[in-house]
Amino acid sequence: MSRSVGDGGTPTEAKVQFRLRISKGEDIAVGPGKVALLEQIGATGSITGAAKALGMSYRRAWLLVDSMNHTFRKPVVETLTGGSHGGGTAVTAIGEEVIRRYRRTESLARKAGAAEIAALLKLLSR
Amino acid sequence: MSRSVGDGGTPTEAKVQFRLRISKGEDIAVGPGKVALLEQIGATGSITGAAKALGMSYRRAWLLVDSMNHTFRKPVVETLTGGSHGGGTAVTAIGEEVIRRYRRTESLARKAGAAEIAALLKLLSR
Numbered sequence: 216m217s218r219s220v221g222d223g224g225t226p227t228e229a230k231v232q233f234r235l236r237i238s239k240g241e242d243i244a245v246g247p248g249k250v251a252l253l254e255q256i257g258a259t260g261s262i263t264g265a266a267k268a269l270g271m272s273y274r275r276a277w278l279l280v281d282s283m284n285h286t287f288r289k290p291v292v293e294t295l296t297g298g299s300h301g302g303g304t305a306v307t308a309i310g311e312e313v314i315r316r317y318r319r320t321e322s323l324a325r326k327a328g329a330a331e332i333a334a335l336l337k338l339l340s341r
Numbered sequence: 342m343s344r345s346v347g348d349g350g351t352p353t354e355a356k357v358q359f360r361l362r363i364s365k366g367e368d369i370a371v372g373p374g375k376v377a378l379l380e381q382i383g384a385t386g387s388i389t390g391a392a393k394a395l396g397m398s399y400r401r402a403w404l405l406v407d408s409m410n411h412t413f414r415k416p417v418v419e420t421l422t423g424g425s426h427g428g429g430t431a432v433t434a435i436g437e438e439v440i441r442r443y444r445r446t447e448s449l450a451r452k453a454g455a456a457e458i459a460a461l462l463k464l465l466s467r
Binding site: 228229230231232233234235236237238239240244245285286287288309312313316317319320321323324325326327328331332334335336338339340 | 358359360364411446452458462465
């Protein structure tokens, strides 16, 4: 998540990124890349579509999904077979919860740190 | 900044990292690495000592300092010549402010996101 800051006394081009990453052992359970992938799978209905949207290979996207499916208690992505939609890939309820809580954490963090971040931005040269 | 979480219902080995990065144009103005470098320069009184403490080359540490000295309105690190200490390197007032505000932002963010992060950790498999 990044935001351009160009208001009033702050320099243009300054970007603020606030990134949450939760690791378990050697693996990153959830971080900016994995959450973006989940969101794109939800938006496109497929790993292929999500991979394209994010400019990553299908293989890499699949490996990230497979890793998340094992890191969390239940799969975050599921393959739908048959039915009126004739297959496709969907984000599960737990996957939606991961996205929601991750984005909410970022938003709360950004709000909590807003005054300090503004003060830091004022220290930058023009 | 990372923290091991091993209390009660949360899995052991889970680590939470919350990283703030402020970029300006192509350069990272301040992020976890640069703040750690400033802190180590303050602790050791030299770029050489800080570089050793962080396992980076003197050249890399010097380049990061030089970059910060230009990114901020005033230098964040200064070389002391002569005097009773006979030289050395010190973090300036603005450098101390950068460290303080950066760490404070992280702390506020972590507190604000604590409940959501705890909920995310509960979604991890054991």
